[in-house]
Amino acid sequence: MTTVRRVLSLVWAPLALALFVVTFRQASNSAPAASAGVSCDRPNADLTMLERCAAADPANIERLADLAQAFATAGRRELAERAYRRALTLDPRNGDLHAQLGELLAEHGDLDGARREAELALRWHPGSARAIDLAARSAAALPSIDQ
Amino acid sequence: MTGARLDDWLSRRGVVALFRLVHGAFFVAVAAYCFLSYSPFAYEQFIKPNVVPALTEFVMLSQWYFWVVLLVTVLTLMPHLRGGRGRTLSWAYVLIWIPVGAVVLFKPPLRTIGNSWFGFAVGLLALAPPVWVAIIDHQARPAVQLEPARLSRVFAACIGSALVAWASYAFAAPLRLRETPGIELTGAGVAIGVASSLAVDLFCFTAFFLALATAMAFAQRSRGRARVEYWSFVALLGTSAALALYLLVCASIAFTGRDAAVASIGLGLAFAAVWADVARLRAPDDRAGDCLDSLTLFATPVAPARSRWRAAVVLLPLIAYGLIDAVSHLDWNFLLQKLTVLLVWLAAFSFVAALTSSWKIDRPVKAGRYLSAAVLLVFGLYRGVVAFEARDGDGASPQMTLDRYAAVDPAFRLVRDARTGRSAETVEYYAFLKSHTLAPLNKIPRREVDLVSPLTPASGMRPDIYLIIVDSLRRDYLEPYNARVSFTPEIERLARDSFVFDRAFTHYAGTALAVASIWAGGLVPHALEQPAFESRNTLLKLLDANNYARMMNLDHVVNGLVAPDEHLVQLDRGKGTMEFDVCATMTELEANVQRTDPSRPVFFYSLPQNVHIAVSSRRKVPAGESYPGFFAPVASSVRRIDGCIGGFVDFLKRTHRFDRSIVILTSDHGDSLGEEGRWGHAYFIVPEVMRIPLIVHVPPSLAAGKSVDLSAVTFSSDLPSSLYALLGYTPKALGDFMGRPAFGPPDADSAWRRRDAFLVASSYGAVYGMLRQNGTRLYAVDAVDGRDNAYDLSDDGVGRRVDVTRAMTADNRQLIREALIELARQNGYRPRS
Numbered sequence: 002m003t004t005v006r007r008v009l010s011l012v013w014a015p016l017a018l019a020l021f022v023v024t025f026r027q028a029s030n031s032a033p034a035a036s037a038g039v040s041c042d043r044p045n046a047d048l049t050m051l052e053r054c055a056a057a058d059p060a061n062i063e064r065l066a067d068l069a070q071a072f073a074t075a076g077r078r079e080l081a082e083r084a085y086r087r088a089l090t091l092d093p094r095n096g097d098l099h100a101q102l103g104e105l106l107a108e109h110g111d112l113d114g115a116r117r118e119a120e121l122a123l124r125w126h127p128g129s130a131r132a133i134d135l136a137a138r139s140a141a142a143l144p145s146i147d148q
Numbered sequence: 149m150t151g152a153r154l155d156d157w158l159s160r161r162g163v164v165a166l167f168r169l170v171h172g173a174f175f176v177a178v179a180a181y182c183f184l185s186y187s188p189f190a191y192e193q194f195i196k197p198n199v200v201p202a203l204t205e206f207v208m209l210s211q212w213y214f215w216v217v218l219l220v221t222v223l224t225l226m227p228h229l230r231g232g233r234g235r236t237l238s239w240a241y242v243l244i245w246i247p248v249g250a251v252v253l254f255k256p257p258l259r260t261i262g263n264s265w266f267g268f269a270v271g272l273l274a275l276a277p278p279v280w281v282a283i284i285d286h287q288a289r290p291a292v293q294l295e296p297a298r299l300s301r302v303f304a305a306c307i308g309s310a311l312v313a314w315a316s317y318a319f320a321a322p323l324r325l326r327e328t329p330g331i332e333l334t335g336a337g338v339a340i341g342v343a344s345s346l347a348v349d350l351f352c353f354t355a356f357f358l359a360l361a362t363a364m365a366f367a368q369r370s371r372g373r374a375r376v377e378y379w380s381f382v383a384l385l386g387t388s389a390a391l392a393l394y395l396l397v398c399a400s401i402a403f404t405g406r407d408a409a410v411a412s413i414g415l416g417l418a419f420a421a422v423w424a425d426v427a428r429l430r431a432p433d434d435r436a437g438d439c440l441d442s443l444t445l446f447a448t449p450v451a452p453a454r455s456r457w458r459a460a461v462v463l464l465p466l467i468a469y470g471l472i473d474a475v476s477h478l479d480w481n482f483l484l485q486k487l488t489v490l491l492v493w494l495a496a497f498s499f500v501a502a503l504t505s506s507w508k509i510d511r512p513v514k515a516g517r518y519l520s521a522a523v524l525l526v527f528g529l530y531r532g533v534v535a536f537e538a539r540d541g542d543g544a545s546p547q548m549t550l551d552r553y554a555a556v557d558p559a560f561r562l563v564r565d566a567r568t569g570r571s572a573e574t575v576e577y578y579a580f581l582k583s584h585t586l587a588p589l590n591k592i593p594r595r596e597v598d599l600v601s602p603l604t605p606a607s608g609m610r611p612d613i614y615l616i617i618v619d620s621l622r623r624d625y626l627e628p629y630n631a632r633v634s635f636t637p638e639i640e641r642l643a644r645d646s647f648v649f650d651r652a653f654t655h656y657a658g659t660a661l662a663v664a665s666i667w668a669g670g671l672v673p674h675a676l677e678q679p680a681f682e683s684r685n686t687l688l689k690l691l692d693a694n695n696y697a698r699m700m701n702l703d704h705v706v707n708g709l710v711a712p713d714e715h716l717v718q719l720d721r722g723k724g725t726m727e728f729d730v731c732a733t734m735t736e737l738e739a740n741v742q743r744t745d746p747s748r749p750v751f752f753y754s755l756p757q758n759v760h761i762a763v764s765s766r767r768k769v770p771a772g773e774s775y776p777g778f779f780a781p782v783a784s785s786v787r788r789i790d791g792c793i794g795g796f797v798d799f800l801k802r803t804h805r806f807d808r809s810i811v812i813l814t815s816d817h818g819d820s821l822g823e824e825g826r827w828g829h830a831y832f833i834v835p836e837v838m839r840i841p842l843i844v845h846v847p848p849s850l851a852a853g854k855s856v857d858l859s860a861v862t863f864s865s866d867l868p869s870s871l872y873a874l875l876g877y878t879p880k881a882l883g884d885f886m887g888r889p890a891f892g893p894p895d896a897d898s899a900w901r902r903r904d905a906f907l908v909a910s911s912y913g914a915v916y917g918m919l920r921q922n923g924t925r926l927y928a929v930d931a932v933d934g935r936d937n938a939y940d941l942s943d944d945g946v947g948r949r950v951d952v953t954r955a956m957t958a959d960n961r962q963l964i965r966e967a968l969i970e971l972a973r974q975n976g977y978r979p980r981s
Contacts, residue, residue: 011368014361017523021355024531026567060942061921063903091942092922094650094859097899127647128855130894 048075055084062092066101073105081105096126103135107142115139155226164224165429165449168285172278172422174217176415178210182261182271183411187403189586189912191263192676193660197704197725199762200478211256218249221281227288234288241280268407275418282425292431293439294374299364301504302443303357303519308500310346310353312461313493316468317559318342324556330823330946333552340546341553344533345560351530352563354523356497359384360443378442382424385446385494390416392490395566399932400483402586402913423449444505450498453505461499468492472558477765481830481932482565485558493559545951552949555825568934577961578931581914583979584968587675593976594680597886599669599872599879603693606875610694611847612741612750612809613871614796617666617864618730618789619659619760620829621815623652623841624945625778625786632777635787638794639813643843646811647851649890650859651923652842654817657829658911662816662864663705663755669868670886673975674909681709687868691715694875696751699740701728703755717744719754726763730756731792738799758785761819761828779821810874811845814864823946831910833917833928835939835947838908840864846891850874854891857898861906861923866890885971907967916968918960927952927960936961 051068058064069084085102089095103118116139122132157163181203184190198204206213221241222229228238261267322338325331333341363380370376394412398404403411426449431440444453451458471492475484537547554561570578623629627636628643629650655671656662664672669686672678682688688710691698700706701720712718719736720728733754741750757763764785769775775783793813800806818837820826829837842862846854854873866887872879873889881888884904892898902922909916910932917928926939926947936957941947972979 011365013520014358014365018355018358018362021351021358021527024527024534025351025355026570060924060940062924063921092859092924095902095922096857096859097902125650125859126855126857126898128851128853128894129857130855133894 048072060091062088062095062098065091066098069105070101078105078109094125096122096124096129096132099125100129100132100135103132103139107135107139112139112142158223159227161429164285165426167220167224168278168281168422168425168429171217171221171281172418172425174213175274175277176418176422177206178214178258179271179274179411179415179418181207181258182267182274183403183415184401185261185263186265186268186271186407186411187398187401188263188676189402192704193912199726201726207256207258210258211252214252215249218245221277222246225281225284228284232288234284237280237284237287241277241284245277268411271411272414275414278418278425279421282421282428285425285428289428291375291428292445294378294445295439295441296367296374296377297364297441297443299361300519301441302360302364303522305443305497305501305504306353306357306360307350307522308504309493309497310349312464312496312500313353313559314346314349316465316492316496317489317557318345319465320469321345321553321556324825328556328822328825330948331552331555331825332948333549333556337549337553338556340549341557341560344536344550344553345557347526347529347533348560348563350526353497354526358523374442378445379424381442381446382420382427385423386416386420388416389419392487396486397483400481441505443501447498447501447505450495451502453502455502458499458502461496461503464492464496464499467495476825477761477827479827479830481832482558482561482825486562486565489559489562548949548951552824558825561825565933565935570934574934577929577965578914578934580965580979581916581929581931581968584972585674585914586912587673587977587980590679591977591980592673592675592679594683595976597668597670597684597686597882598689599686599869599882599886600877601880603689603877605694606877608876609808609847609849610696610749610875611850612752612805613691613696614750614752614800614809614811615666615754615867616730616793616811616813617663617753617755618813618815619755619757620817620819621759621786621789621841622782622818622821622836623839624836625759625783626841626843628843629841630944635775635783636790638790638797639843641794642797642811642813642845645806646843646845647856647858647890649842649844649862651861652814652840652864653838653861653906653908653919653923654815654840654864655906655908656911657817657831657833657837657908657915659755659816660705661909661911663703664709665863665865666816666867667706667709668865670865670882671907671971673971673977676912677708682711685709687871690868690872690875691751695748697744697748698751698753699737700751700753701733701755703728706753706755725755726757726760728755728757730754730758730789734792734796734799738796741805742803755816756789758789759815759819761821782819782821806845807847807849809845809847810850810871812867813841813843814867815840816864824949831913831915831930831932833908833910833915833926833930834937835926835941838917838919838926839923839941839946844870844890846874851891853894855894855896855898856891857901859922860898860901861919862890862901863887863906883974884967885974905963907964907971916964918963918967927956929961929964 048071051064051071055061055064055068065084065088069081069088072081072084082102082105085098085105089098089102092098099118099122103115103122106118107115115135119132119136119139122129123136126132185195194200195203225238225241228234229242257270261270321342325333325338360381363384364377367373367376367380390412393415394409398408398412427445430448430452431445440453471488472485475488479485537550539546550564554564625633627633627640628648654662655665660676661672661674664678664681667687668684692715696715697717698715699717699719702718703725717740719733719740733756737752744750759782764781767781767785769780769784773784773787774780797806797811800809817829818839819829820832820834820836823834823836826832826834842864866889869879869887870890873891879889906919907916908919914931915928917926919926924940924942926941928937930937936952938950938952938956939947940950
């Protein structure tokens, strides 16, 4: 019994120290997960997939822009405009988005709105041919409508 | 009579102990300086540019300090020189170190060591005197009577130290939270942090107790048990110091391998020797019948048993707070803060050990049982914190809460950084990152990079180009980027005539590679020195092809990138990098511009240091100026540069040069000014360091017909290709790692800037990141601190930290890996094995 106690008194501290040292480090949570099955980085034009991707990362402006463009191509103007406006709420200085929204508005006859968007597009993307063209088209069309 | 009095005074133990401390501190400081010089990284980044002037002053005066220390030490050795024990070693000390002192006086080695092996050898040699005098004192002074320490007292001392150490930092956490910007931490979050900090501190000090108990257990079986115990404690201290130096200090300055290990062991040994020496000298010499135990003797250098000094323990929280406050602004990757934590912990342990020196516990068996239970309890508490941390939370996860708390509790940060776990995959990944970092000079082959080939003089207008890269200037300290700023009216005025890039970034945190990437016009091999850089220097090729007169001050980085030639007009001659002041430079520039042949276009480059934290924090904010919401020394320095830049723009207008000049105001990188407790830039890949201001004034005739997407991601490395484009060239697209013109034809497609992922890196260590989604998402892998961090930069401010998900980690690490492999392939170098 005395021998056991003596051995214990000798080894308990190093054993406990080893336990402390071994368990000191956090369990690693830095192991990366396997890549997701479907990538949203370059989604195809499939509307369902685009909607899923935009919903998965609602702050991703480019995904919203892709979705808006797909809605526009599919002729769903209101949804396209809503998606553009949501993207512009997140990034109001995105000249390209302003130009795209302006083109959508112009296509559907909202030339005043198109001109406003063209002005904003030029403010953030000065010299952009697309924005200049949109501004010119909407400005040219507006007086005739007024008349 | 006077001689006898002096003799008496010099033989007092307290006086000798004080002189030994000074002696030890001096030689350890010399060794530390030599090792810093020997590390290429520290030499290039801190010593060469004279970032810490106090270091240079120390070097200049070191030979005189040497003599003062030597003479005082010889005086304290006088009794031993006359006879008795220690005589031989004392004479040997005098006969060796006085001639060394003579050599040092005429040829001070610290001034000439540079970055060489000689410095390393001098560093090791400097560690000999403290060990030497410690041996003399141990030989010559009578040893105190020692008895073994009781295990229960050692445990009580450790637990008491844990409580003192915890209180020293945790009590100040709410105060620091108020002072630290960028931390979203609720009252409950602080409470969770404080409680976790207590559990973690108890765990660390209990582990220390177990190390001491292990030493005591093995000493039990030896002859002279108490003495073996005491020396085991000293050895443990030396080993801990060496490990802290190697794992903390050397790792932070990219000093690794065998040399770093040797230097750390040497410094640890010297530290332990000085400690033991002071303990020997401060221990009471006449304590018949009332001997000290080994723990009390060990604690003696800070708090001798029964001395009034022990009461100073109540001042530790104040001392801890003051130390952090003193070093945080000039810190490097939290290194100095962590070192002060270790010192405070050591002091706490010494004080509490001295306070408990009179405790008597008569029933060791029962105490032993309580002790085992207490150790288990501490272990259980710690595991509880670990389990809590691993939980998913609604909103901020527990881990995120503790990460935020770490920003206001430096002791908790120290432990948190030390305990970061790594999977095997992560270990492999970090090794991969390190293999691509700080490549040796001879591994990088020459590579010709030409944006235009053949490059002939521009056919149209050759504007003057003024490139002002204000070191560490943050975008949110300028009016064009932040409506709350009211101290940069001149820059605001310039911005109204300029293009203000909203999402400008640097590829590199840290001046060395940030400046290189601006001249190269793209990413560069990760190396502190860029060999054969002239072949990749696209900006210089443009300037030479168009016969620009280059007016520049040569900072320590650009000096290695742009060779002086007949085109160079050097400004700020005779000044060191840290002395470059934008106002003085601009005055000199104006005089030179007026003297220049009007047919030759002017190119100006400068890297003014006014805003650099090492310079601005030493500058006194003038009376009457106040900057609520900003760090006043930096804001005041920005106000100063604003006035001088405004004055220079006025000069350009006055001399009718403004409309034929391109004026670029940017920075090499931003800076942390207290965000989440960070200061400076070190290895930080964080929003406030990576985002930069970029304001470009272009003559109207050159801007006509060009489109500029101001809200798309733009890098400072896009500047050379942009200048090519503005001068009428069509620069080639040379792949993902080369910059592209920010000024393009009207139908240029800039959508790629918004959609692509861009590699960013620290200039100085294995820290890499990916910038995505038009610069609104930043992910960084920090192989120095062993953490992955993610930020959302959607807002105009300095962004916010977001939770790192495993999918995010997988995705970004893969992108970084692919980018680094491709970068190495394009530059033709192999990563280190």
